[in-house]
Amino acid sequence: MFSLPEINLNLIVMIYKKLAELNDKNMEPGYAAETDIEDLLKSLEKELTSDFERAVLLWSLDPNDRLALLANDAARKWNSSNRVLIEIACARSSHELFLVRQAYHVRYKKSLEEDVAAHTEGDFRKLLVALVSSHRYEGPEVDMSLAKSEAQILNEKIKGNIYKHEELIRILTTRSKAQLNATFNHYNNEFGTAINKDLKSDPKDDFLSALRAIIRCMNCPEKYFEKVIRLAINKMGTDEGALTRVITTRAEVDMKAIKDEYQRRNSVPLDSAIVKDTTGDYEDFLLALIGHESA
Amino acid sequence: MFSLPEINLNLIVMIYKKLAELNDKNMEPGYAAETDIEDLLKSLEKELTSDFERAVLLWSLDPNDRLALLANDAARKWNSSNRVLIEIACARSSHELFLVRQAYHVRYKKSLEEDVAAHTEGDFRKLLVALVSSHRYEGPEVDMSLAKSEAQILNEKIKGNIYKHEELIRILTTRSKAQLNATFNHYNNEFGTAINKDLKSDPKDDFLSALRAIIRCMNCPEKYFEKVIRLAINKMGTDEGALTRVITTRAEVDMKAIKDEYQRRNSVPLDSAIVKDTTGDYEDFLLALIGHESA
Numbered sequence: 228m229f230s231l232p233e234i235n236l237n238l239i240v241m242i243y244k245k246l247a248e249l250n251d252k253n254m255e256p257g258y259a260a261e262t263d264i265e266d267l268l269k270s271l272e273k274e275l276t277s278d279f280e281r282a283v284l285l286w287s288l289d290p291n292d293r294l295a296l297l298a299n300d301a302a303r304k305w306n307s308s309n310r311v312l313i314e315i316a317c318a319r320s321s322h323e324l325f326l327v328r329q330a331y332h333v334r335y336k337k338s339l340e341e342d343v344a345a346h347t348e349g350d351f352r353k354l355l356v357a358l359v360s361s362h363r364y365e366g367p368e369v370d371m372s373l374a375k376s377e378a379q380i381l382n383e384k385i386k387g388n389i390y391k392h393e394e395l396i397r398i399l400t401t402r403s404k405a406q407l408n409a410t411f412n413h414y415n416n417e418f419g420t421a422i423n424k425d426l427k428s429d430p431k432d433d434f435l436s437a438l439r440a441i442i443r444c445m446n447c448p449e450k451y452f453e454k455v456i457r458l459a460i461n462k463m464g465t466d467e468g469a470l471t472r473v474i475t476t477r478a479e480v481d482m483k484a485i486k487d488e489y490q491r492r493n494s495v496p497l498d499s500a501i502v503k504d505t506t507g508d509y510e511d512f513l514l515a516l517i518g519h520e521s522a
Numbered sequence: 523m524f525s526l527p528e529i530n531l532n533l534i535v536m537i538y539k540k541l542a543e544l545n546d547k548n549m550e551p552g553y554a555a556e557t558d559i560e561d562l563l564k565s566l567e568k569e570l571t572s573d574f575e576r577a578v579l580l581w582s583l584d585p586n587d588r589l590a591l592l593a594n595d596a597a598r599k600w601n602s603s604n605r606v607l608i609e610i611a612c613a614r615s616s617h618e619l620f621l622v623r624q625a626y627h628v629r630y631k632k633s634l635e636e637d638v639a640a641h642t643e644g645d646f647r648k649l650l651v652a653l654v655s656s657h658r659y660e661g662p663e664v665d666m667s668l669a670k671s672e673a674q675i676l677n678e679k680i681k682g683n684i685y686k687h688e689e690l691i692r693i694l695t696t697r698s699k700a701q702l703n704a705t706f707n708h709y710n711n712e713f714g715t716a717i718n719k720d721l722k723s724d725p726k727d728d729f730l731s732a733l734r735a736i737i738r739c740m741n742c743p744e745k746y747f748e749k750v751i752r753l754a755i756n757k758m759g760t761d762e763g764a765l766t767r768v769i770t771t772r773a774e775v776d777m778k779a780i781k782d783e784y785q786r787r788n789s790v791p792l793d794s795a796i797v798k799d800t801t802g803d804y805e806d807f808l809l810a811l812i813g814h815e816s817a
Binding site for chain 2 (some may be wrong): 247325328329332336337338339341344345352356360361362363364365366368393397400401402403462
């Protein structure tokens with residue numbers, strides 16, 4: 228069983244081997260002699276193809292850089308079922324999102340919203356660009372009369388099946404989390420159903436599912452991420468991409484809460500589920516990251 | 523003639539007098555005894571009604587706080603001919619815009635984009651929310667093939683009179699200034715007219731005028747601000763609001779360049795124009811801010 232310090236050592240050995248290989252290539256005629264760390268890291272990224280290597284690469288990055296890489300990947304290969312941009316924009320504080328946007332500038336010489344806008348379209352573009360560009364107020368102040376009037380707007384749009392309406396997008400993408408929480412509570416009290424229940428009218432609609440993900444990432448990220456892990460593990464042939472993403476991005480954030488939620492929801496500890504579904508170095512690495520206590 | 527240190531003294535005397543008045547009010551029965559600086563400043567804001575007082579208030583604020591105040595004012599009383607939000611979003615660096623957004627949180631317990639989105643609508647909302655939320659990349663890197671393809675898109679939309687098209691808004695609100703500059707140059711070379719000329723098809727259309735302001739604020743802020751001052755002074759009954767805003771916000775930024783541009787464009791020095799058009803303390807204060815040398 229790996230522990231984190233050993234992983235570090237393995238990682239370093241592996242990176243050095245890759246660097247040496249790449250350096251050899253660079254020494255061949257026709258290759259530019261200059262190689263800087265950034266180029267090497269980029270090449271490394273392409274070379275790391277196994278689940279284990281991908282997990283190690285993600286984990287080895289600075290947290291903001293890690294999210295910038297995931298966001299870039301999600302923007303470039305965007306499809307309507309991809310939830311990565313929503314996770315980055317909604318399950319972090321405004322300040323943390325801003326740090327990711329700064330890391331994105333450094334890494335890609337572009338802005339995050341620029342790439343998201345260029346690779347998405349229609350209603351998803353309106354929603355996602357606003358989400359990743361927002362710098363929500365983070366204080367506890369709540370305007371109760373605004374919560375009432377906006378709960379009313381949300382209910383009208385949802386009941387009228389015009390949930391792509393710009394007023395609905397405006398409310399979800401700009402209001403503070405405290406304000407939205409008050410709005411959702413009022414919605415529940417006034418209309419007798421939780422807003423996310425009402426947003427389930429068509430379970431196959433990706434836009435509706437994105438709206439639910441936004442609300443869940445803001446309100447209760449550990450429940451949101453528990454579900455992503457649950458679905459990744461329960462899938463025919465584990466979804467390693469999702470599993471790696473959630474575990475590497477939440478390991479030092481709220482993994483304890485996610486593990487508790489997983490146990491509560493599945494009556495099985497997360498580490499047992501991982502042991503059952505993964506193998507080898509990849510398994511050991513995930514277990515080390517979630518803080519598995521070996522027996 | 524005032525010099526800045528004297529202005530400071532006058533300002534302090536005036537503020538103390540106002541504070542004393544307000545304190546007397548607070549001591550009257552029925553008033554809450556507690557008064558903190560923030561409340562006093564807010565009351566002060568309401569009490570400062572003359573052009574001189576308004577100019578002094580704006581000038582006395584920290585630059586980010588000053589722009590946050592102007593932005594809040596512009597958002598709350600928004601109308602389609604108001605250019606203040608565009609100036610704040612486009613004639614500053616990305617980092618400076620972010621500092622204004624942070625100051626806005628502190629001052630108004632909301633986000634700038636939240637207030638802009640709540641007080642605007644339709645195409646102007648799409649344009650302005652994206653502008654104030656953007657954190658453009660600031661490096662010099664330019665993608666020439668992108669500049670070509672996006673110049674083509676801009677030309678198609680403008681020629682087709684669909685300048686409210688979301689692609690046009692996307693390009694203007696997310697691309698870096700260096701990238702946009704390359705795009706506009708290519709536009710000029712390829713289509714034989716500067717983009718801002720093509721955006722003049724209907725001189726009375728406020729949306730077109732906003733697009734031109736965006737381009738001018740990004741490309742050449744001193745020319746943009748020279749024109750705002752020129753129109754403010756040439757108007758029947760000087761537009762003191764605009765004059766005060768430009769001089770207090772650009773005094774320590776690019777006033778030298780604006781003055782040079784004013785002289786070049788009007789064959790009259792800016793200070794002579796101000797002396798001719800304003801009077802008293804207000805005149806003296808503006809002259810002090812633009813660095814007038816008394817004879």
